[in-house]
Amino acid sequence: GAMAREIAGRIGDGHVLAIDRSAKAIAQAQAASQAEIGSGRLSLRQVAAEDFELEAGEMPYDIAVAVRVGALDGRHPEAGRRAKRRVAAALTPQGQLFIDGGDPLRRLLLHD
Structure with missing residues (x-):
């Protein structure tokens, strides 16, 4: 979560997606990243890297x-x-x- 927040804070009008297989890690990142999530610069998804796929319409x-x-x-x-x-x-x-x-x-x- 910390790296994703740092990148989101520097990305301008871009978007950061942070993934992790751990529900606990995603929950911790979500709790610490409300400003970045609220701004639309960061989103989080619980998924293993080997199972990750873009969602419909995701660039x-x-x-x-x-x-x-x-x-x-x-x-x-x-x-x-x-x-x-x-x-x-x-x-x-x-x-x-x-x-x-x-x-x-x-x-x-x-x-x-």
């Missing part, structure tokens, strides 16, 4: 950022392959995915 995103996502950091290879496909499908053709583990973030290639 693709330009950038995805993942922090401590086991499916994308190599801990769960099969879930990682599914998550990369799902993230790629939710991004614009020029969209990029960044994950923690770099300095400060590492770009993860979506198409091997």
Whole structure:
């Protein structure tokens, strides 16, 4: 939630969607993000990265950022392959995915 709030505060007229598989994490982010949610710059959704899909009418995103996502950091290879496909499908053709583990973030290639 903290990173999503920071990005939402700097995005101008853009929109940030924060997802997490944990209902508790989403509830905590929602409680701490009322201003950003109220402004329309931030929304939250409970879903695992490997199950994520854009909703009907939802526009693709330009950038995805993942922090401590086991499916994308190599801990769960099969879930990682599914998550990369799902993230790629939710991004614009020029969209990029960044994950923690770099300095400060590492770009993860979506198409091997």
